[in-house]
Amino acid sequence: xxxxxxxxxxxxxxxxxxxxxxxxxxxxxxxxxxxxxxxxxxxxxxxxxxxxxxxxxxxxxxxxxxxxxxxxxxxxxxxxxxxxxxxxxxxxxxxxxxxxxxxxxxxxxxxxxxxxxxxxxxxxxxxxxxxxxxxxxxxxxxxxxxxxxxxxxxxxxxxxxxxxxxxxxxxxxxxxxxxxxxxxxxxxxxxxxxxxxxxxxxxxxxxxxxxxxxxxxxxxxxxxxxxxxxxxxxxxxxxxxxxxxxxxxxxxx
Numbered sequence: 001x002x003x004x005x006x007x008x009x010x011x012x013x014x015x016x017x018x019x020x021x022x023x024x025x026x027x028x029x030x031x032x033x034x035x036x037x038x039x040x041x042x043x044x045x046x047x048x049x050x051x052x053x054x055x056x057x058x059x060x061x062x063x064x065x066x067x068x069x070x071x072x073x074x075x076x077x078x079x080x081x082x083x084x085x086x087x088x089x090x091x092x093x094x095x096x097x098x099x100x101x102x103x104x105x106x107x108x109x110x111x112x113x114x115x116x117x118x119x120x121x122x123x124x125x126x127x128x129x130x131x132x133x134x135x136x137x138x139x140x141x142x143x144x145x146x147x148x149x150x151x152x153x154x155x156x157x158x159x160x161x162x163x164x165x166x167x168x169x170x171x172x173x174x175x176x177x178x179x180x181x182x183x184x185x186x187x188x189x190x191x192x193x194x195x196x197x198x199x200x201x202x203x204x205x206x207x208x209x210x211x212x213x214x215x216x217x218x219x220x221x222x223x224x225x226x227x228x229x230x231x232x233x234x235x236x237x238x239x240x241x242x243x244x245x246x247x248x249x250x251x252x253x
Contacts, residue, residue: 001028003139003204006104008161008169009088018098019089022051024081026106030113030202031056031081033088033103034143036064036073036167038096044072045093051078051102052086062119065147065194073145073167073196075117079110101143101161101169109203117200125192126154130183131199133176138201140172142184148193154185176201 006029011020024031031051039045044063049056056076064071081104088102115138118131131140144151144167151168153159158173168186176182184199 001107001205002137002175003105003107003202005160005171005173006106008101008103010099010101010161010164011088012097012099012164014095014097016093016095017089017091018100019087020100021085022088022102022104023085024083024104026083028108028110028205029081029083029104029106030108031078031102031104032141032200032202033076033090033100034073034167034169034198035076035090035098035100036071036145036196037092037098039070039072039092039094044074046072046074047091047093049076049091050089052082054078054081059114059200060117060119060198062121062196062198064121064145064196071145071147071196073119073143073198075143075198075200077113077200079108079113099145099164099167101164101167103141103160103169103171105139105202107204109205112206113202115201115203117198119196119198121194121196123192123194125190126185126187127195127197128154128183128185129197129199130181131201132181133179133201133203135203135206136179137175137177138179138203139174140176140182140184140199140201142170142186142197142199144168144186144195144197146186146188146193146195149188149190152187154187156182157184157186
């Protein structure tokens with residue numbers, strides 16, 4: 001199953017927390033939530049994000065402009081979120097403006113997420129940030145904030161939600177193949193302003209070694225189970241880097 005975009009939702013609140021409804025639909029889901037918040041202190045005071053009561057895991061947070069009140073952006077994920085309409089809840093210790101966006105994706109690996117991540121802050125008109133995947137057929141996702149105006153997606157980037165002023169969530173809208181670097185971009189009008197940008201890559205399901213893997217032989221996919229491979233309804237032994245086909249050992253490259 002290939003990765004595909006599922007749904008997006010967003011919320012703006014001023015307070016010590018926020019909550020809104022997000023609907024997940026499909027199989028092999030991963031939910032990502034980008035949070036941007038002000039804080040009068042020196043540190044990010046977001047204490048957690050949940051979906052349907054299940055705690056999400058922090059991927060990365062990034063300090064924004066250093067002039068008080070400071071801004072922080074963070075990116076969170078949850079594997080196998082509940083399907084249907086459920087509540088995303090963000091908690092923090094101080095009462096400030098909070099802008100958050102949730103995006104869900106189907107066809108994702110259900111144990112190893114994220115594949116990679118990175119973040120930065122910069123004072124520019126338009127911002128770009130490269131992230132490097134390590135697994136073939138990943139998608140890249142991005143959450144960005146600028147302190148001046150509405151965001152628009154740039155090169156290699158599909159906007160999924162830019163409904164809230166100052167923040168946006170987007171993705172590559174396609175696989176990164178072969179695995180490697182992709183540069184995502186956000187733009188806006190006017191002069192240079194302060195930005196934060198957080199990128200991550202999410203990976204499709206990965207077959208465990210020797211279990212439910214497949215190999216292409218003669219343009220037909222053959223199932224590998226344990227240390228055997230099924231060819232013509234006959235199980236052939238796999239040993240090391242060789243496979244026995246027709247009583248002859250063939251090298252596996």
